């Protein structure tokens with residue numbers, strides 16, 4: 001099986017930690033040159049240093065805040081003007097604030113739509129000409145299992161994730177003829193800062209301990225444990241590899257079997 005990404009160039013967003021960093025780390029291990037994109041420069045510098053370079057990969061970073069689509073546009077355009085080849089784009093950023101959909105202010109939907117779908121679209125539009133020329137293209141969107149089964153208490157997130165899934169499926173149909181695949185990877189409960197944040201919120205809301213809450217999550221997961229970020233990153237890296245050339249337009253859950261749907 002050909003998993004080699006030597007000589008390929010990847011841009012990975014939301015990547016100083018968690019699922020984005022884990023994806024970047026696996027891509028680097030397969031040989032890709034990786035550009036991290038997040039808002040915190042100090043953390044970016046540290047994250048770049050933690051990527052594998054044993055195959056002479058060259059890694060770098062871009063600073064942009066997904067709350068400001070213009071920043072994202074400017075960062076990617078500047079990057080492309082100096083580094084014209086991009087083969088792989090991994091779209092990802094922090095999740096929207098929790099809460100019931102019925103309680104969400106209209107502005108919360110607009111903010112989340114901008115930070116997620118609009119920024120992803122800006123990035124795709126910017127890199128696609130380069131990807132087409134290079135002849136090797138992989139676009140991955142890190143979304144959520146809520147695409148298939150809405151998660152109670154994440155009303156805005158559930159809504160926006162669905163929009164991204166439809167957008168991505170549409171792009172998969174439009175870009176396939178150029179050898180570009182577009183796939184979504186859907187995390188289930190995975191141990192990251194975001195997960196710790198969700199745990200804290202549930203502890204405050206219910207008065208239960210972290211262990212009690214985690215037991216409540218795990219009861220519905222056939223593998224009986226929370227996922228590891230590197231397990232998620234491996235799935236992303238596989239979809240970016242030559243071995244996954246004929247996989248296009250899918251939603252791949254990485255959830256230990258949590259989803260009850262087929």
Ligand SMILES: NC(=O)c1ccc[n+]([C@@H]2O[C@H](COP(=O)([O-])OP(=O)(O)OC[C@H]3O[C@@H](n4cnc5c(N)ncnc54)[C@H](OP(=O)(O)O)[C@@H]3O)[C@@H](O)[C@H]2O)c1
Pocket residue numbers: 013014015016017018019020021037038039040043064065066067092093094095096142143144145187188189190191192193194195
């Ligand atoms: N972990 C889970 O169990 C789980 C489950 C389902 C869905 N998800 C979703 O998967 C995505 C990644 O989750 P995670 O667990 O990896 O989260 P995380 O550990 O909080 O990491 C989020 C990453 O996104 C970056 N980021 C956050 N806000 C940003 C912004 N406005 N602009 C640019 N970069 C930003 C952060 O970088 P900075 O250093 O710049 O802040 C960080 O690198 C989220 O959308 C989350 O909702 C996660």
